[in-house]
Every structure is written in structure tokens, then in C-alpha cells.
Amino acid sequence: MTSKKLGKQTIKLLSPPSIIATASIVGPKEGKGPLHEYFHEILKDDLYGENSWEKAESKMVKEVVKTAVMDARLKLEDIDYLFAGDLLNQLMASSLAARDLQIPYYGLFGACSTMAEGLSLAAIMIDGGYGDYAIASTSSHFSTAERQFRFPLELGNQRPLTSQWTVTGAGAAIVAVNKREGPYITYITTGKVIDYGIADANNMGAAMAPAAVDTIIAHFKDTGLSTDYYDLVVTGDLGVIGRDIAEDLLKKEGINIKCLIDCGEEIFDHKTQDTHSGGSGCGCSAVVFCGYLYKKLRSKEFNRILFISTGALLSPTSVQQGESIPSIAHAVSIEASLNVVGRCN
Amino acid sequence: MSNNQLKRNELYGQYVKERSPKPNYIKNCLWAFVVGGAICTLGQFIHNTIENKMELTHLEATNATILIMIFIGSLLTGLGVYDVIGKRAGAGSIVPITGFANSIVAPAMEFKKEGYILGVGAKLFSLAGPVLVYGITASVLVGILYYFILTIGV
Known part of the structure; x- marks a missing residue:
């Protein structure tokens, strides 16, 4: 008999694990964006002293993991599991980093949903x-x-207005047994694969918006929470167009969220940075969570967020x-913090 | 897929189309016209100059001009300038032969890290390949057609 499952898709963590430390590294372009002051490290050169982009990405993973571990005053040997993933074939960046880190490793492919997927699985492991x-x-x-997905960098092509800019960045968060202060992971809602027939790979925000909406609806239905339970509902990388569509679709379903933001929309300044519909990529929600959102949760400026x-x-x-x-x-x-929980129960 | 899902997808597709921003076609066309025109004018200038100064036949001067334009396209790609031009000019910098040079040099630079055989060698024509295949096929078909039209004596 399951005691921790709510409804069809949600888990309630009975002893909510805490996120004790995070680290984030971003590339130079992200470092010029509106959230620059929240990132732990901003690279001057996105090759990061390596001889290929893939190796540079892998080095970012290694460095964020090491930085987070150091920040938590732990050693790499203390870590029981590493859940990591990226966009490359066969998870090159994560696997090469895991080779050096020597932490028991689960490689994940959830495309840009990997940060929440990793946090979910890490929290389940610790809660269990x-x-x-x-x-x-x-x-x-x-x-x-x-x-991997588009054209060589030097090709003189035009990016469509609906396209998004892949974020150069990596984030890591350490989930630990609940014995220190928060933030805490309290609920997890696992998404289903949703497809509304969008085939244009240059309009991924529109393709992903129904999936975000489906998961948000499932979350509130399963938990019975009201939408004003959260200060902030944060989607990963729907971008400007996708976030707009998601908000519209939610309204049509009768769900009014007062503050729905999107990491892809927040990370760049769209007027000056020429990113078109905003940021995307696994690193997008990872660095916005590990940098901006985590720091705001620590300082209690945000009390509860739903991170999607x-x-x-x-x-x-x-x-x-x-x-x-x-x-x-x-x-x-x-x-x-956990002491204020109960307001809506 | 059920009919309901198909209907839902169709409606959603239309809705997304309405919500997505449209490119400024007039501005894009102007950029393409000006940049594409400038590249062709430069080519014509080079052609005229070498034809007159170096006493080459018209065809020889054409071949030399093509070589020079490909060199310019490749050099600008290598210097990281061509993609900046292409971002604005679109077809204006893709259609002239400098764009063809760009479409070969860009993958060559990109895939050098995978080695000279499986990287550069295998990927060199990954973008220009389809253009070559269908360009040459089309020219062969037109050539055959032309041959038969001539033999019939139309």
C-alpha cells in the first residue's frame, strides 16, 4: 500500500529533504543577462580552457558539483548519488564528468526537464x-x-523569431536528509509525455506549453492545494511565446496563477540580447534554480515555489x-520553511 | 491517434500560428536585396576589372571571378563575419556563390575536432551536399531534354 502517493501523479515527501547547497556556472552571454548577480561563476570564455565545446560543458558539470560539495562542507566521497543529464548524444557531458567525480551515477535524459527530474529522483532517494x-x-x-540539433556556428542562416537560445550553463543542487534548514522539497509531480502535434523544432515553447499545463493541473488536482499556495510558479524554458500560451491555456482550464514566470524568459534581456523567444536547454532551468531561485528561497523572499x-x-x-x-x-x-505548512491543509 | 486528438492538434496548431510573431518580410527582403545586390555588384566589378586589365577571355574571367568570390566567402566565414552578415541578409548572402563557400567552410570548421576523416571529410558537404545532388541532377535532366529537343529539330 502506498502512503506517500497523492492522486495519479504526485508524491508527498513525508520527511521533506532539504537542498543544502547549490552551484551554478554560466557562459558570458548569460552573465550579461538580468540575473547575472545570482550566478556563482560567470565564464569569460565559453570554451573554458578545453579544446572542444563538449569538453567545456562537461567541465562545467564537474565544477558545479565540486563547488556545491565544497559549499556544503562535504567531500565528494560523502555523496551517495549523482543524477545528471544533458542534451548531448549518450549524455557525453554528464558521463565524462561522472567519470572524474567517481560518485555513484544515474544518467538521465529528460531533455530540458532534467533539472526537475533529477531533483525529483534525488529527493525520493533521500526521503526513502x-x-x-x-x-x-x-x-x-x-x-x-x-x-547537435541545428547548424554549424559559422553558417550564415537566419534564426526564426520563435526559436530559443540554448543557455550555456550548468547547475548542481545537493539534496540531503532533513536535519538542517531549508529550502525543502515537499511534493513531486511526475509529468506525462504530451504531444499536441507541433512539429516545428524552432517553436519548442509552443510544443512544451501543453505539457507544462498538464503537469500544473495534475499537481493542483492531486494535492488539493489552491493556486495561491505558491508565491511563484516557475516553468523551465517555455520562452516568451510558450509562457504566454501556457498562461492562456491555464486560464481556459479555469486556473489562475498570479505569478507564472519562465526561466527562459527571465535569463535574457530580449530587447538587447537578440535571443528571440528566450533561453532554453537543460542549463536554463538549472542555473535559474541553482542561482536565482535558490538564493531567494534561502533569504525567504520566496516562501514556496512550484518549479517545473x-x-x-x-x-x-x-x-x-x-x-x-x-x-x-x-x-x-x-x-x-516547513513550519508554515498547514495553511492550506 | 483518435479523431478527437487530431482535431485538438489541428486547433492548437492554428492557435500557435496566431500567437507566434511574424517576421518582417519587407525589412528582410530589403536586406536580402541590398546585401545580395552588393555581393553581385562586387563580383561584376571584379569580373570587369580582370577581363579588361589581364586580357582574359570572358569565360576565363568568369572562372577567375568565381575563385575570388569563393575565397572571399571562405575568408569571411573563417573570420567569423559571414554569419553576422547572414543573420540580417538571409537569402541575400546564401544564394550568391559566397554563401555556397560559407556552407562548406562552416561545417569544416565545426567538425575539425572529430578528426580529418570522420569529422571534416564526412561532414564537409553535409549542408552543400543536397544542393550539389539536386543541382547536378537538374542540370543533367535539362541537358537530356535539350539534346532531344535539338535532335527533333524544334
């Missing part, structure tokens, strides 16, 4: 008593994503074979 510390980490890199990383589970092959874009969204409820 299978370890003391688990790390969730993801990364993406503009230049690795371009060559959104992923477009397309592959270059699926696109070429004419398939529409399967999308997913995972939600993690994060609360700055």
Missing part, C-alpha cells in the same frame, strides 16, 4: 532513506546544442522523420 546526500545536476551549452522544468523530447532523427515533438514537464514543490 537510501542515502544521506544526492546531487541533481544538468548542463547545456549553446555551441554543443547548435551542432519542461523538456522537448525530440531528436534530430525524429524531426527528420516527420514526427511531432513529444514534450514533458516535471514539477517539484520547494518551500523555504
